Amino acid sequence: MAASTITGTDSPPNTNTPLDPSEIPAHIDNLISLNLHLWPALTVAIQNAWGTSSPALGEDKRAWLAGALSDMFAQNQLRDVEDVEDVLAQVMNDEFETVVDDESLEEVAANIWNGRAQLLKGDVTEVRRLMGVWQEKKGKNVVTVVQGEDVDQETDEEDEDGDTWNGFADGSGDGEDVEMDEAPSLVDSSQGRKKPEPEVDEEGFTKVMHKKR
Known part of the structure; x- marks a missing residue:
């Protein structure tokens, strides 16, 4: 999996300036990328190499997910916020072997959906x-997280060996400090978008699909 390098300014244009x-599309890319970089569950999965052989590969998968979501929006494949939730949940399960058990998945999906609107x-x-949130978190340099204990799965659809994300530590001392990764580079809205290619595995290729209802 190859992640593209994108460059641009440190912040979007002033809100008083009419948006061309x-x-x-470039600002939507930035919105998605920032939401994924600020998602603690995904950050912890990447840094602990859950479902991957290294954190670097996890970062590539995150970049691929951001590009895939942008393309799905562009192709009108995401009809509502629940479709975004389905994609995020599937990728966390399939690519990072992680079941997100708190409400952060729904929150990230809603932030992406509403921000795009x-x-x-x-x-x-x-x-x-x-x-601004990213700059503040980067200044603090760490986030406090806790990895939940493995739980018994009741269906065959869930990976029994997968990690479970139960959210933030409650201050009881069970959490661990995890370093924030580098900030995502913003897409220059005057340049064409570059999308990372999905990872090809031994069985063929990885493809993000949202559930049909």
Whole structure:
């Protein structure tokens, strides 16, 4: 899996400046990338190499997921926020062997869905807010997390050996400090988008699919 290198400015344009419609796709890319980088469950899975052979491969998978979500939005394959949840849950399970057991998955999906709706109206407020959150977390350098204990799975669809993410530590001392990874580079809205290719495994290729209802 090869992750593309994207460059751009440190922050989106001022919200008072009218947003050119041609710039919206790049800002959607930034919105998705920032949400994924700020998702503690995904960060911990990457840093602990859950479902991968190294953190670097996990980072490539995250970049691929961001590109895949952008493409699915562009192709109108994501009809509502539940479709976004389905994709995130499937990738966490299939690619990182992690079951997200807290409410963060729904929160990330909602942030992506609602943030995109704002961008389609020319409003970059959410992207600016996320960048501010990232800068603050990067300054603190660590987030406190706890890995949940393995739980018995009741269905054959779930990986019995997979890790379970139960959310943040409750302050009882069971958590561990995990270093924040490097901030995602913003896409320059004046440049074409570059998407990382999905990882090809021994059985063929990896493909993100959202559940049909």
